[in-house]
Amino acid sequence: HDHFLSGPQPLPEDEQHLPSTVSSCSGGVVVFTTDYGQVYTYKQNALSRQKVAPMHVSSISGVEDMSSLEDLHDGAIMYNLYLRYQHRLIYTYIGSILAAVNPYQNLPGLYDRAAVDRYSRHYLGEISPHIYAVANECYRSLWKRLQNQCVLISGESGAGKTESTKLILTFLSAMSQRSLDSPGASSTGSTSRVEEALLESSPIMEAFGNAKTVYNNNSSRFGKFIQLHFSQKGNIQGGRIVDCILPNP
Ligand SMILES: Nc1ncnc2c1ncn2[C@@H]1O[C@H](COP(=O)(O)OP(=O)(O)OP(=O)(O)O)[C@@H](O)[C@H]1O
Numbered sequence: 359h360d361h362f363l364s365g366p367q368p369l370p371e372d373e374q375h376l377p378s379t380v381s382s383c384s385g386g387v388v389v390f391t392t393d394y395g396q397v398y399t400y401k402q403n404a405l406s407r408q409k410v411a412p413m414h415v416s417s418i419s420g421v422e423d424m425s426s427l428e429d430l431h432d433g434a435i436m437y438n439l440y441l442r443y444q445h446r447l448i449y450t451y452i453g454s455i456l457a458a459v460n461p462y463q464n465l466p467g468l469y470d471r472a473a474v475d476r477y478s479r480h481y482l483g484e485i486s487p488h489i490y491a492v493a494n495e496c497y498r499s500l501w502k503r504l505q506n507q508c509v510l511i512s513g514e515s516g517a518g519k520t521e522s523t524k525l526i527l528t529f530l531s532a533m534s535q536r537s538l539d540s541p542g543a544s545s546t547g548s549t550s551r552v553e554e555a556l557l558e559s560s561p562i563m564e565a566f567g568n569a570k571t572v573y574n575n576n577s578s579r580f581g582k583f584i585q586l587h588f589s590q591k592g593n594i595q596g597g598r599i600v601d602c603i604l605p606n607p
Pocket residue numbers: 460461462463464465513514515516517518519520521522573574576577578579
């Protein structure tokens with residue numbers, strides 16, 4: 359029987375409910391082993407719902423969208439990300455927000471041309487969570503909402519913000535190129551240079567803006583606001599990169 363364990367309520371900041379199973383129950387003592395390997399022993403008569411609560415079925419197998427979790431607390435969110443990560447599923451939605459877990463390795467096929475095509479043909483949430491789905495939603499919303507769109511990427515150092523930014527730019531560049539290749543569109547060749555310039559700006563920016571730190575071998579030492587301008591047809595016409603959030607010396 360799966361359970362979440364907890365200490366006294368409210369939980370101290372560094373404690374959270376943990377997914378566990380009862381490994382033994384005799385002599386008035388219950389032993390719980392968490393899925394992460396820790397062992398907790400409780401006197402049976404001292405157990406309360408505050409300490410141990412049944413785990414909802416939605417938390418046991420993992421969900422693609424964590425807004426559908428019945429147990430909504432840090433422990434349930436962490437466990438869901440953990441379950442998916444074990445199957446190399448690094449992306450998970452929380453409604454329309456995407457949570458990404460850094461895999462620290464290349465995952466074959468995850469970002470290839472076929473993936474760009476697949477995500478360009480589906481709305482966010484229709485197929486498995488992916489950074490391309492966020493980029494696609496952003497691109498489509500330019501026409502759906504007729505408003506500027508913005509993607510905010512946040513996370514601790516080494517979480518994968520820079521890589522995620524590059525993936526979004528890759529997707530948008532592919533969409534831009536496609537809008538020029540579509541029948542009736544006349545490609546001038548100059549816009550494809552804009553896309554190339556955009557993608558090739560990353561290594562240049564990294565050459566003088568990144569440094570090795572204890573957290574990340576390729577850590578950005580300043581934040582970037584990247585603005586892209588799209589034509590009505592859907593191709594990128596230009597853009598700019600503004601450095602911001604300079605850390606204190
Ligand atoms: N989606 C991914 N797939 C494979 N490896 C990744 C992915 N995202 C990040 N990484 C790896 O993790 C490293 C750190 O990621 P990244 O530089 O994007 O972090 P960051 O959040 O921008 O960190 P900082 O705030 O320090 O700049 C990358 O150099 C890369 O090796």
